[in-house]
Amino acid sequence: AxxxxxxxxxxxxxxxxxxxxxxxxxDYAVSSFKKTSAMEASSEVRExxxxxxxxxxxxxxxxxxxxxxxxxxxxxxxxxxxxxxSKYKSTAPAKILTxxxxxxxxxxxxxxxxxxxxxxxxxxxxxxxxxQTIVSSxxxxxxxxxxxxxxxxxxxxxxxxxxxxxxxxNSEGKQEAHFTLTIRRTRVTEKTVTSPPTVKSPESHGKSPxxxxxxxxxxxxxxxxxxxxxxxxxxxxxxxxxxxxxLPATAPPRITRQLQVTASKDKVTxxxxxxxxxxxxxxxxxxxxxxxxxxxxxxxxxxxxxxTYELKIHKILEADQxxxxxxxxGEGGVSRTTFAFVxxxxxxxxxxxxxxxxxxxxxxSALTQKKSTVVAQEKKAVQIGRA
Numbered sequence: 001a002x003x004x005x006x007x008x009x010x011x012x013x014x015x016x017x018x019x020x021x022x023x024x025x026x027d028y029a030v031s032s033f034k035k036t037s038a039m040e041a042s043s044e045v046r047e048x049x050x051x052x053x054x055x056x057x058x059x060x061x062x063x064x065x066x067x068x069x070x071x072x073x074x075x076x077x078x079x080x081x082x083x084x085x086s087k088y089k090s091t092a093p094a095k096i097l098t099x100x101x102x103x104x105x106x107x108x109x110x111x112x113x114x115x116x117x118x119x120x121x122x123x124x125x126x127x128x129x130x131x132q133t134i135v136s137s138x139x140x141x142x143x144x145x146x147x148x149x150x151x152x153x154x155x156x157x158x159x160x161x162x163x164x165x166x167x168x169x170n171s172e173g174k175q176e177a178h179f180t181l182t183i184r185r186t187r188v189t190e191k192t193v194t195s196p197p198t199v200k201s202p203e204s205h206g207k208s209p210x211x212x213x214x215x216x217x218x219x220x221x222x223x224x225x226x227x228x229x230x231x232x233x234x235x236x237x238x239x240x241x242x243x244x245x246x247l248p249a250t251a252p253p254r255i256t257r258q259l260q261v262t263a264s265k266d267k268v269t270x271x272x273x274x275x276x277x278x279x280x281x282x283x284x285x286x287x288x289x290x291x292x293x294x295x296x297x298x299x300x301x302x303x304x305x306x307x308t309y310e311l312k313i314h315k316i317l318e319a320d321q322x323x324x325x326x327x328x329x330g331e332g333g334v335s336r337t338t339f340a341f342v343x344x345x346x347x348x349x350x351x352x353x354x355x356x357x358x359x360x361x362x363x364x365s366a367l368t369q370k371k372s373t374v375v376a377q378e379k380k381a382v383q384i385g386r387a
Contacts, residue, residue: 091121095117099177100113104181105183107184110156111152111153111160114148116148126169127166161182162181254275255274259326263349263352267316270311281329282330286301287324288323298315316350323338325339
């Protein structure tokens, strides 16, 4: 067969591009360029996001730092205010302003003891008896507020009689006071009425009759001729039996002058006064800080007829400061007066006595020196006279 040849006209030929066709390498380059552009754009987006996040973190950190600085400043200011407040806050040691008074009551009656207190911080109050703390119970009631404390016994019994102590204490100091509770008892005495005196009946033989005794029933002797002024005891008459006479209860000694202190020369005197008409004082006891005092070379006791009781301390020492008490024991009870010889009072008395003692020693030394000078002059005059 013959080959078929078909001629093409120019208008039938495919148009050729003015630019050369892209090869595979050029296509890869274009695709790589596109990918690189996309990656760069993505990187720019990530960098922008990172910068935005960093700026946000910076802003939040600055805000946090600013807030933390403010909190730190507020805390420092609060600490400073507390420091200033604690510096200027007043503190005071525990102190008893009004001490409980000793009481004498009848059995079955109520008894109430109270004391006013002060101190900063607020002190604690403890009521004691024989070293044991008293707590509220059926008959005992202890009530304490910021500035006052009370101890009440609703119905006093004989077992409640004795000495008590109240102690106030805080971080700045401590103070205690002593007081007593005495039971007033009704005194019952027996008054015996004696029988009439013995009467001797005269007899013809000169013998005296037996002595008439006074038992519960007394019979008269046989009828005899009694003297003109003597009468025999009638038959059947009983002698009066022993009568129980209830006398009024006597009151405890009345204190007219509370315990006080004075200084003179080289000694300090604590004195109190009791009504001079009271004749039933049995004993006077002096105490220091709850301990009974005895006389020695430095401490002496004195009593005056006007009812003045004195405790004299010679050559006062620092150890002599404390709470002193004078207890007057009578038939009707016990009276007690106390004095706190501590703090400024003790210092003033100690200074005064020390100055008086130093002045007295100085005067004594001057007098001794003057006497020595006079004696020396007299001896010299005598020697000159002999020469």
